[in-house]
Amino acid sequence: MDGRMSLVEHWHDTYQKRPPTRVTWYRAHLETSLALLQSLELPLSSAIVDVGAGASTLIDDLLDQGFSKVTAVDLSASALAVIERRLGARGEGVRWCAQDVCDVSFEPGSIDLWHDRAAFHFQVEEADKARYRAALHSALRPGGYAIVSTFAPDGPQRCSGLPTERYTGPQLAEALGLTLVEAVLHVHDTPAGNHQRFMTALMTRP
Numbered sequence: 001m002d003g004r005m006s007l008v009e010h011w012h013d014t015y016q017k018r019p020p021t022r023v024t025w026y027r028a029h030l031e032t033s034l035a036l037l038q039s040l041e042l043p044l045s046s047a048i049v050d051v052g053a054g055a056s057t058l059i060d061d062l063l064d065q066g067f068s069k070v071t072a073v074d075l076s077a078s079a080l081a082v083i084e085r086r087l088g089a090r091g092e093g094v095r096w097c098a099q100d101v102c103d104v105s106f107e108p109g110s111i112d113l114w115h116d117r118a119a120f121h122f123q124v125e126e127a128d129k130a131r132y133r134a135a136l137h138s139a140l141r142p143g144g145y146a147i148v149s150t151f152a153p154d155g156p157q158r159c160s161g162l163p164t165e166r167y168t169g170p171q172l173a174e175a176l177g178l179t180l181v182e183a184v185l186h187v188h189d190t191p192a193g194n195h196q197r198f199m200t201a202l203m204t205r206p
């Protein structure tokens with residue numbers, strides 16, 4: 001990233017340069033997240049937030065399953081606009097937050113499931129990790145769940161030109177102050193055919 005560019009500009013630029021299906025993290029569906037979510041058998045009235053939603057299809061899949069209290073957060077308004085356009089009228093009930101997740105005003109303890117695929121791992125400074133952890137702990141109700149995907153210990157050290165952190169399940173649960181339920185290691189094939197090792201953790205807030 002150019003030193004003069006803000007993170008918002010960086011992500012806006014990223015989504016302007018390529019169609020959403022050509023970014024390295026593109027998947028038609030977030031199968032690992034969906035499988036973990038399904039295992040929870042959450043009521044359809046659950047409040048779910050997708051942190052760093054980008055242009056991904058998780059929001060579409062949640063609405064298809066009948067969840068209606070859904071929030072999409074991303075630094076890039078242009079990425080969220082891709083989802084909004086795709087959903088059309090179906091997306092009318094979605095809360096769209098084009099901002100840093102740490103600045104979103106969630107009602108304290110109002111979120112039942114916090115989802116993040118490949119956003120938290122860009123927090124490499126301790127102060128930024130602490131801000132994210134505080135935002136998560138304020139929003140997530142005690143006993144609520146978090147499904148967070150990061151690069152695995154043998155995954156990439158950078159993504160989209162930015163440095164990333166790599167985690168095991170126990171390391172991520174410790175970093176976020178949550179209790180680990182299950183960690184899944186998996187490989188993501190990028191549109192260019194490269195393989196990236198990911199770790200997805202299902203955690204709960206004590």
Ligand SMILES: C[S@@+](CC[C@H](N)C(=O)[O-])C[C@H]1O[C@@H](n2cnc3c(N)ncnc32)[C@H](O)[C@@H]1O
Nearest residue numbers: 011025052053054056074075100101117118119
């Ligand atoms: C690698 S992309 C993943 C997008 C999506 N989760 C997916 O799986 O396709 C990371 C996304 O996180 C967003 N992001 C990074 N840091 C963020 C933050 N602090 N708050 C909100 N969004 C953030 C970026 O704008 C980007 O869209």
